[in-house]
Structures are given as structure tokens and as C-alpha cells.
Amino acid sequence: MYMIGVCTAAFGTLGLMRFFGMPWLWSVAAALGIYIGCGGWRFLRIIFKTALRDLLGLSVLIQVKYELYRHRKANSNVPKIFRDVVRRHPEKAALIYEATDDKWTYRRLDEFSNAVANFFSEQGFLPGDVVAIFMESRPEFVGFWLGMAKVGIEAALINFNLRLDSLLYCVKTSGAKALIFGGELSEAVSEVNGMLGKNMVKFWTGDISPDSITSDTRHLDPLLALASKSPPAQVSAKGLDDRLFYIYTSGTTGMPKAAIVVHSRYYRIAAFGYYAYRMTPDDIVYNCLPLYHSA
Known part of the structure; x- marks a missing residue:
């Protein structure tokens, strides 16, 4: 005053x-x-x-606005932007998994996500379909949602801490036609398996005891190993303002609520960090946050 x-x-x-x-x-x-x-x-x-x-x-705001304008004019999206990065830096490390010191190059991440895209396309999944991902943070997590995005499939990134009603609510409200879950979470899935519905296609990935899964659940890892690693024939026609994936609130005031992340929002978050911290291609970003929240 x-x-x-x-x-x-x-x-x-x-x-x-x-x-x-x-x-x-x-x-x-x-x-x-x-x-x-x-x-x-x-x-x-x-x-x-x-x-x-x-x-x-x-200056950061102007740079991000300009980059978004340029990508929008080129009718681009996140998979197309990623493809350009792969062309420039195929053998550069894209992801470093600290737990095992495993390093994924951009080429490896591209080929893995291509296999995901080709497999789910061959299984009849169409652009706009939703597949829920329920697994702990590791490089495959990124490969799954990126591969789906290449063919227009939308991922629902489920908090791996959820159990019972909260887990069931997030999967069902997303409209997911399939569920990919990590072997480490097989017990959590078995607790809600009977309520997921007969039409829910289920895949498991990683290490698991065969006795802990139901007969209608398929092992995704060998299926992806057989899938083509070439770029999918039918690429996504989605633009920057279309849906990329769903993330969820923590659920502190009721059930977790879905938030839509479009391609431009995802790119904007990354670009603001890149320009604001004056990063260079030689920098490494340490991520201590869960991947299910788009970190």
C-alpha cells in the first residue's frame, strides 16, 4: 500500500x-x-x-517461444524432435542407469522404442489408444512411452507406489486397453487382477517368478526382441498440441487425478531447463525423481 x-x-x-x-x-x-x-x-x-x-x-522465454514456433511450423512433435537428436548423436549416451551403470546410447533408445512402436502396432493398437505403464524407474520406462508416442499411442504413467483401489482407479480411469508392469510389481497387479476386466491385455517386463503371474499375462521382453527395430511404417501424425501421455497427482486429497501432458508442454519443460541453466551438450542431468511423474 x-x-x-x-x-x-x-x-x-x-x-x-x-x-x-x-x-x-x-x-x-x-x-x-x-x-x-x-x-x-x-x-x-x-x-x-x-x-x-x-x-x-x-531471453530464456524468447528462446523457448521461438523454438516452439519453429517446431510448430514444421509440424513436429516429441518423437520427431528425438529422431533429429538421434541423427546428430547416435552413439552419445542418452540414459545412464546408476543402479547397474548401464548406458543407453541414443541409437539404442531409438531402436528399443522402435521395437515397442512396431510391436504394439502389429497387436492392433491404434493412435489415441491408451496403455498404462506400471514399473519402477529404469531406461525401459522411457523407451516404452517414447515408442508408443511414435505411433500415436498414449501412455498412462502410473505411480508405482499405488496399491489396490488407487491403482485400480488410475488404470481404469485412463481408459487403458493394456497394462505393462514390471516384474517387481507383480504382487501389486495380482491384487487387482480380477477387477481389471477380461479385455485388459497385460504384459510383464523384467525379472519375475513365473508362479506369480496369471496365464493371460505375456512376457514382453522376448516379444520386443523379435520385433523390428526399424522406424515404424506408420508414424504419428500428432502435433505439438496433441496428447503425449498422462501423469497423475499424488492423491493426497482423494484419488489421484490424471493430468494431460501434450507434446508442447513436455518440450517446454525440457527447453526451459536447458536454456535457464545454460546447459551444453556436454552436461549430464542427474534425475533423482520418479519417471512416472514425467521427470
């Missing part, structure tokens, strides 16, 4: 002097003097001290 009063006094001085016919230069100088003398210098000091930060923020 104090600063509002200071601004009012300054603008009042400006208006009064102009009313009496004083020149603009004198009027502005008098108004600025009133503003500074009444404490406005504190605000000017803040502007001066934060100018570089604000200019950086403005």
Missing part, C-alpha cells in the same frame, strides 16, 4: 505540472524526484539488482 501511495504522489505531480503547462521534461523530472524522495529509490534499487536475472529470464 505504501508503494501505491508513492506512485500516486508521483503521477499526481506529473499531472499537476502538465496542467499548469510545464514542459514534459520538467514534469517528468519533478515526478521522478517525488517518487525517489518518498522512498521509491528502494524499488529502483531492487530493479537494478535483479536486472540481469530478469533479462536472463526474458
Whole structure:
């Protein structure tokens, strides 16, 4: 309220002097003097001290806006942007899995996601269909949703901490036609298996005891090993404003709620981080957050 009063006094001085016919230069100088003398210098000091930060923020915003404009004009999407990166850096590390020190190059991630895209297309999944992913964080997680996105299939990224009603709610409300789950979560899936419905196609990936899964669940890893690693014949026609995948709230105020992540939102989050932190192609980003929340 104090600063509002200071601004009012300054603008009042400006208006009064102009009313009496004083020149603009004198009027502005008098108004600025009133503003500074009444404490406005504190605000000017803040502007001066934060100018570089604000200019950086403005430059980042302009860069991201320009990149989005360029990709939108090219009718691009996340898989197409990823494809361009693969062409430039095929043997560069894309993902480093700390648990096993396994390094996935861009080429490996591209081929794995191509196998995912080709397999689910051959299984009859169409653009706009939803497949739920329920597994702990590891490189395959990225390959699954990226591969689906290449053919327009939308992934629902399920929190691997969910159990029983919350898990069932997230899978069913997503409209998923299939569920991919990690072997480490087979017990959680078995608890809701009877309520998923007969039409739910289920795949498991990773290590698991065969006794802990039902007969209608298929092992995805050998199926992907046999799938073509070439780019899918039918690529997604989705644009930047179309759905990429779903993420969920934590469910602290009721059941978890789905949030739609479109291609432009995903790209915007990554681009803001890249430009704001002035990253270079030699930098490595350490991710300590779960992949199911689009980290």
C-alpha cells in the first residue's frame, strides 16, 4: 500500500505540472524526484539488482517461444524432435542407469522404442489408444512411452507406489486397453487382477517368478526382441498440441487425478531447463525423481 501511495504522489505531480503547462521534461523530472524522495529509490534499487536475472529470464522465454514456433511450423512433435537428436548423436549416451551403470546410447533408445512402436502396432493398437505403464524407474520406462508416442499411442504413467483401489482407479480411469508392469510389481497387479476386466491385455517386463503371474499375462521382453527395430511404417501424425501421455497427482486429497501432458508442454519443460541453466551438450542431468511423474 505504501508503494501505491508513492506512485500516486508521483503521477499526481506529473499531472499537476502538465496542467499548469510545464514542459514534459520538467514534469517528468519533478515526478521522478517525488517518487525517489518518498522512498521509491528502494524499488529502483531492487530493479537494478535483479536486472540481469530478469533479462536472463526474458531471453530464456524468447528462446523457448521461438523454438516452439519453429517446431510448430514444421509440424513436429516429441518423437520427431528425438529422431533429429538421434541423427546428430547416435552413439552419445542418452540414459545412464546408476543402479547397474548401464548406458543407453541414443541409437539404442531409438531402436528399443522402435521395437515397442512396431510391436504394439502389429497387436492392433491404434493412435489415441491408451496403455498404462506400471514399473519402477529404469531406461525401459522411457523407451516404452517414447515408442508408443511414435505411433500415436498414449501412455498412462502410473505411480508405482499405488496399491489396490488407487491403482485400480488410475488404470481404469485412463481408459487403458493394456497394462505393462514390471516384474517387481507383480504382487501389486495380482491384487487387482480380477477387477481389471477380461479385455485388459497385460504384459510383464523384467525379472519375475513365473508362479506369480496369471496365464493371460505375456512376457514382453522376448516379444520386443523379435520385433523390428526399424522406424515404424506408420508414424504419428500428432502435433505439438496433441496428447503425449498422462501423469497423475499424488492423491493426497482423494484419488489421484490424471493430468494431460501434450507434446508442447513436455518440450517446454525440457527447453526451459536447458536454456535457464545454460546447459551444453556436454552436461549430464542427474534425475533423482520418479519417471512416472514425467521427470
